[in-house]
Amino acid sequence: MKGTGGRIGLVCALMVLIFTGFAWRLINLQVLQHDYFSLKAAEKHSIRLAIPARRGRILDRNGEELAVNIPVRTVTADGTHIHDAAALAAVAASFLEMTVPELTQKLSTKRPYVVIRKTVSEENAQGMIRAMEKAGLRGLYLEEDAVRSYPNGEMLCHVLGFIDHTGHGIDGIEKMLDGELAGQEGFRMIEHDRKGREIVVYRGQEQLPEQGADIRLSIDMGLQAIVEKEVDATYKELHPAGATAILADPNTGEILAMACRPNYDPNHFNEAKPEQLRNRAITDMYEPGSTFKIVVATAALNEGIVDEKSRIYCENGAFSYGGKILKDHHGNGDLSVSEILMKSSNIGSAKMALRMKDNSYYDYVRRYGFGEKTGIPLHGEISGLVNPPHRWDMLTKTRMAMGQSVAVTPIQMVMAMSSVANGGKLMKPRLVLSKGEGSGTQEVTPVREVVSAKTAGFVAAALQRVVSDQGTAPLARVEGYTVAGKTGTAQKISPRGGYLDGRYIVSFAGFLPADKPKLMGLVIVDDAPIGSSANYGGLVAAPVFSKIASRAVRYLDLPPESAVVMAQSGNASTARAGTH
Amino acid sequence: MNKNRRRTTNSLEVNVLARVIIGAFLVGMAALFFVYLKNQQHAVGNQARLTEAALREAQAKNEGLKARITAMTSRGALQRRLDEGYIKLDAIRDTAIARVTPAVAAEEDGVLRTASRDPASRFGPGAPQRTINR
Numbered sequence: 001m002k003g004t005g006g007r008i009g010l011v012c013a014l015m016v017l018i019f020t021g022f023a024w025r026l027i028n029l030q031v032l033q034h035d036y037f038s039l040k041a042a043e044k045h046s047i048r049l050a051i052p053a054r055r056g057r058i059l060d061r062n063g064e065e066l067a068v069n070i071p072v073r074t075v076t077a078d079g080t081h082i083h084d085a086a087a088l089a090a091v092a093a094s095f096l097e098m099t100v101p102e103l104t105q106k107l108s109t110k111r112p113y114v115v116i117r118k119t120v121s122e123e124n125a126q127g128m129i130r131a132m133e134k135a136g137l138r139g140l141y142l143e144e145d146a147v148r149s150y151p152n153g154e155m156l157c158h159v160l161g162f163i164d165h166t167g168h169g170i171d172g173i174e175k176m177l178d179g180e181l182a183g184q185e186g187f188r189m190i191e192h193d194r195k196g197r198e199i200v201v202y203r204g205q206e207q208l209p210e211q212g213a214d215i216r217l218s219i220d221m222g223l224q225a226i227v228e229k230e231v232d233a234t235y236k237e238l239h240p241a242g243a244t245a246i247l248a249d250p251n252t253g254e255i256l257a258m259a260c261r262p263n264y265d266p267n268h269f270n271e272a273k274p275e276q277l278r279n280r281a282i283t284d285m286y287e288p289g290s291t292f293k294i295v296v297a298t299a300a301l302n303e304g305i306v307d308e309k310s311r312i313y314c315e316n317g318a319f320s321y322g323g324k325i326l327k328d329h330h331g332n333g334d335l336s337v338s339e340i341l342m343k344s345s346n347i348g349s350a351k352m353a354l355r356m357k358d359n360s361y362y363d364y365v366r367r368y369g370f371g372e373k374t375g376i377p378l379h380g381e382i383s384g385l386v387n388p389p390h391r392w393d394m395l396t397k398t399r400m401a402m403g404q405s406v407a408v409t410p411i412q413m414v415m416a417m418s419s420v421a422n423g424g425k426l427m428k429p430r431l432v433l434s435k436g437e438g439s440g441t442q443e444v445t446p447v448r449e450v451v452s453a454k455t456a457g458f459v460a461a462a463l464q465r466v467v468s469d470q471g472t473a474p475l476a477r478v479e480g481y482t483v484a485g486k487t488g489t490a491q492k493i494s495p496r497g498g499y500l501d502g503r504y505i506v507s508f509a510g511f512l513p514a515d516k517p518k519l520m521g522l523v524i525v526d527d528a529p530i531g532s533s534a535n536y537g538g539l540v541a542a543p544v545f546s547k548i549a550s551r552a553v554r555y556l557d558l559p560p561e562s563a564v565v566m567a568q569s570g571n572a573s574t575a576r577a578g579t580h
Numbered sequence: 581m582n583k584n585r586r587r588t589t590n591s592l593e594v595n596v597l598a599r600v601i602i603g604a605f606l607v608g609m610a611a612l613f614f615v616y617l618k619n620q621q622h623a624v625g626n627q628a629r630l631t632e633a634a635l636r637e638a639q640a641k642n643e644g645l646k647a648r649i650t651a652m653t654s655r656g657a658l659q660r661r662l663d664e665g666y667i668k669l670d671a672i673r674d675t676a677i678a679r680v681t682p683a684v685a686a687e688e689d690g691v692l693r694t695a696s697r698d699p700a701s702r703f704g705p706g707a708p709q710r711t712i713n714r
Contacts, residue, residue: 121644122637
């Protein structure tokens with residue numbers, strides 16, 4: 001009995017020892033090494049699933065889509081899940097538009113993450129997954145992705161810009177507002193089963209993506225289409241080195257249309273040459289020529305150096321100053337300020353400048369925004385070039401008065417002319433109306449008052465005479481509306497110094513209706529090979545402006561002025577004379 | 581003998597046994613119910629996953645179709661169609677246009693608008709009520 005009891009005791013002791021061992025092991029695994037094994041398990045089954053944010057759209061002021069996203073899929077492979085690469089390739093190849101041997105080679109890997117193909121259409125991707133499920137195969141997975149599409153192609157390309165393969169903006173609004181457009185990627189911690197499917201019950205921490213904001217531009221695509229068509233026609237007809245046109249609202253500074261040639265298709269930006277990528281409206285500076293005469297005229301009037309009745313002797317077309325002869329296109333005697341602008345007299349403008357103090361004149365140039373960036377939200381804007389008085393020589397002042405020895409950008413010229421149109425206030429160019437839903441439109445505030453409303457009004461009235469039979473731009477007329485504006489014809493600067501013979505940048509900057517301007521336009525044609533006798537702002541740029549403005553006022557439904565209604569009833573000459 | 585046998589036989593306590601059996605049954609049922617619920621949870625989770633995938637697929641298809649519509653109706657596309665002669669623009673002379681409403685000058689509300697976006701000339705549910713005087 002004793003022996004039996006001893007044996008039972010021994011067995012019990014052994015059992016106790018064994019179960020104590022088991023218990024210890026259990027405590028060791030579940031308690032002491034809990035964190036370590038949890039991490040190991042999480043590494044094996046738990047992954048951080050990125051939830052991409054949708055890139056915001058770019059819209060015009062009326063909600064027309066200018067940049068959108070096309071959802072596509074990126075197909076990836078997990079080599080550890082692939083048992084028969086050839087069979088999988090045979091099923092998937094047609095959906096991925098690849099050959100079976102090519103795909104088989106890519107799938108013959110043990111790496112857990114291999115990108116097989118990007119930008120696979122949703123239909124093909126889902127078709128592939130269904131075919132794989134039917135064949136009982138696994139190893140290929142889908143990731144969400146999107147490609148950016150610009151439905152209008154080349155239209156507005158310089159404003160919109162484009163994005164690179166990583167989805168980041170490279171140019172235009174895409175670059176400048178990349179942060180707002182891109183949004184914030186979200187994530188979800190998930191666990192998956194051995195087939196790679198998510199186990200929804202074990203979903204962990206989740207952060208939803210912050211979708212990119214839709215950007216609403218001030219651009220009106222109706223006007224943009226008009227501008228593009230006319231600029232395109234000019235570019236094809238005259239074959240200039242470049243052409244630029246801008247339409248703006250002079251009262252708010254909103255840019256309504258902006259087009260440059262040469263241009264490119266942002267859907268295929270890789271094929272574009274560097275000169276096509278340049279937004280000439282903000283990256284190119286040019287000598288403005290006579291359009292710059294508005295600066296000296298308003299400055300001299302505003303300072304009281306001349307008044308509406310002052311007459312300036314224009315030396316009958318040849319003025320000797322600083323050892324050089326300054327010439328006018330036609331000889332003139334005494335001219336008023338209004339006539340100086342109408343006839344675009346270089347001598348009259350130079351004499352007004354000479355009456356002003358250097359610093360005062362320079363101050364006005366700067367007050368118009370020349371020599372500084374306008375702050376338009378586009379990449380690559382330059383400041384232009386305005387030398388301070390201490391760097392002037394004897395001729396600089398007279399040259400600046402007629403738009404030489406100074407370099408401006410087209411957008412600066414639009415804003416300067418807008419300030420004459422709106423009563424003397426310099427506006428900041430506005431290209432973005434809102435960023436995402438709920439973001440209100442910002443209040444429009446002028447940058448500064450450049451000249452008094454009276455001065456601006458007088459010069460605006462004088463600019464109406466430019467667009468008359470006596471002025472330099474009768475071809476800028478728009479039937480039914482009074483137009484005010486100024487032509488510019490400037491010789492191109494040679495890279496070696498001096499000017500290039502027979503090569504010109506011609507422009508016309510104008511606004512309408514002249515009394516209550518609603519539309520400001522600038523047309524620049526750079527180096528059209530048409531011969532010196534025809535290459536004038538009034539002959540080349542002004543007609544383009546007229547065509548653009550004629551269609552734009554009808555598009556905007558601006559009521560024709562009453563004078564024209566009279567003209568239609570037979571008093572054309574009387575009515576037209578009354579508007580100038 | 582009978583006496584001894586009676587002494588060594590334990591009486592069956594039905595109440596206790598019933599309680600144990602019922603307790604075990606309840607625990608067993610609870611465990612089974614837990615397993616059932618867990619299975620249901622997984623099944624519902626799986627359904628949710630499939631529904632989410634279907635929703636994503638539908639959304640992606642919708643986005644794709646919207647992008648295609650945008651591309652096909654964009655100004656560039658319409659211009660191309662116009663150039664190719666698939667569509668045609670007929671000019672309407674000024675004299676052939678009957679203006680339903682007077683032109684709205686922009687300064688009245690500070691908004692630049694086209695004729696087609698003039699709220700007064702819009703038809704449909706959003707159009708303002710008109711009174712027709714005969």
